[in-house]
Amino acid sequence: MNEDAILDVRGLNVRFRGQGREVTALRDVSFSIGRGRTLALVGESGSGKSVTSLALMGLLPPNGRIAAGTLAYRHRDGRVLELTELGEAEQRRLRGVQMSMIFQEPMSSLNPLFTIGDQIGEMLLLHETMDAATRRRRTIEMLELVEIPEAARRMDSYPHELSGGMRQRVMIAMAMICKPSLLIADEPTTALDVTIQAQILDLMRQLQKDFGMSILFITHDMGVVAEMADDVAVMYAGGVVEQAGVDALFNDTRHPYTKGLLSSIPGPWRRRGERLVPIPGSVPPLASLPPGCAFAPRCGYAEPRCREPVALTRKAPDHLAACILEGVEAP
Numbered sequence: 645m646n647e648d649a650i651l652d653v654r655g656l657n658v659r660f661r662g663q664g665r666e667v668t669a670l671r672d673v674s675f676s677i678g679r680g681r682t683l684a685l686v687g688e689s690g691s692g693k694s695v696t697s698l699a700l701m702g703l704l705p706p707n708g709r710i711a712a713g714t715l716a717y718r719h720r721d722g723r724v725l726e727l728t729e730l731g732e733a734e735q736r737r738l739r740g741v742q743m744s745m746i747f748q749e750p751m752s753s754l755n756p757l758f759t760i761g762d763q764i765g766e767m768l769l770l771h772e773t774m775d776a777a778t779r780r781r782r783t784i785e786m787l788e789l790v791e792i793p794e795a796a797r798r799m800d801s802y803p804h805e806l807s808g809g810m811r812q813r814v815m816i817a818m819a820m821i822c823k824p825s826l827l828i829a830d831e832p833t834t835a836l837d838v839t840i841q842a843q844i845l846d847l848m849r850q851l852q853k854d855f856g857m858s859i860l861f862i863t864h865d866m867g868v869v870a871e872m873a874d875d876v877a878v879m880y881a882g883g884v885v886e887q888a889g890v891d892a893l894f895n896d897t898r899h900p901y902t903k904g905l906l907s908s909i910p911g912p913w914r915r916r917g918e919r920l921v922p923i924p925g926s927v928p929p930l931a932s933l934p935p936g937c938a939f940a941p942r943c944g945y946a947e948p949r950c951r952e953p954v955a956l957t958r959k960a961p962d963h964l965a966a967c968i969l970e971g972v973e974a975p
């Protein structure tokens with residue numbers, strides 16, 4: 645794995661059992677996250693973003709399995725660990741400490757029966773050794789870092805006593821308290837209104853600067869990608885179709901699906917006066933993907949050749965796309 649990378653995913657295949665057969669949810673997914681950088685994983689609903697993050701965290705549901713691939717992770721002590729080879733106990737030690745995750749809906753991850761102070765403190769109790777007074781002090785400091793007003797008093801609040809934005813701040817505090825090197829954020833602001841969303845994104849950027857962590861940022865929102873990402877991997881129907889630095893992805897788009905995502909939403913990358921054009925059709929069910937390029941049935945550029953398998957290939961330095969075209973005109 646590259647010297648600067650903290651995580652390197654190669655050829656990841658994930659399969660789910662159900663109704664007497666197995667379907668492939670991730671096909672040959674590869675990407676790398678640099679130290680201190682943010683990689684956005686972007687795509688429509690069902691493209692495999694969440695399955696990717698669960699596979700990384702070792703949290704796939706019981707009917708899912710990693711059928712192929714390697715997940716190399718650079719430990720804080722410099723060792724490179726292969727996550728697929730770790731035992732349950734080692735994986736648990738990594739989770740929450742070195743790799744932690746925040747989800748879209750904080751209410752489903754916070755326990756309604758415990759105060760937020762207890763829940764943040766619990767992370768320290770599980771992963772670090774310290775007395776109760778130090779734990780309380782560290783928890784208050786963390787709540788202050790995520791800009792929760794009157795942190796010492798708020799410690800004793802229950803999740804339902806807080807607003808959605810405050811609960812998301814608590815989730816971030818829980819994820820950050822052990823100073824992880826990699827934060828996986830799965831649509832962390834989707835459930836919030838626009839002003840609060842902007843505040844949470846600002847906060848994450850600030851914490852990234854302070855802590856130097858890498859972020860895997862999962863989103864379907866190209867506006868959020870533009871604001872947060874250094875690098876972007878675009879997913880479609882369980883595969884990565886384009887990967888590049890954020891500027892190249894927006895200004896030198898190589899895959900028609902990425903172009904479709906950019907054309908279907910307003911944003912500063914659009915030409916003035918241009919109409920928003922939604923991508924026609926929807927993501928095909930995993931069990932009945934077309935042969936060759938999975939996007940071809942929805943693609944305005946499709947040719948008979950697209951029924952053959954298309955590999956992710958280098959179109960420019962640090963720019964990969966799985967398309968027979970050299971590029972598509974800017975959206």
Ligand SMILES: Nc1ncnc2c1ncn2[C@@H]1O[C@H](COP(=O)(O)OP(=O)(O)OP(=O)(O)O)[C@@H](O)[C@H]1O
Nearest residue numbers: 660662669688689690691692693694695696705930
């Ligand atoms: N436990 C499961 N059993 C069977 N299939 C599953 C399971 N979990 C996810 N899948 C399938 O894997 C595919 C990818 O799902 P995933 O949740 O990763 O998509 P996503 O891109 O994160 O979408 P969203 O934005 O809606 O969360 C979907 O087709 C989904 O049906």
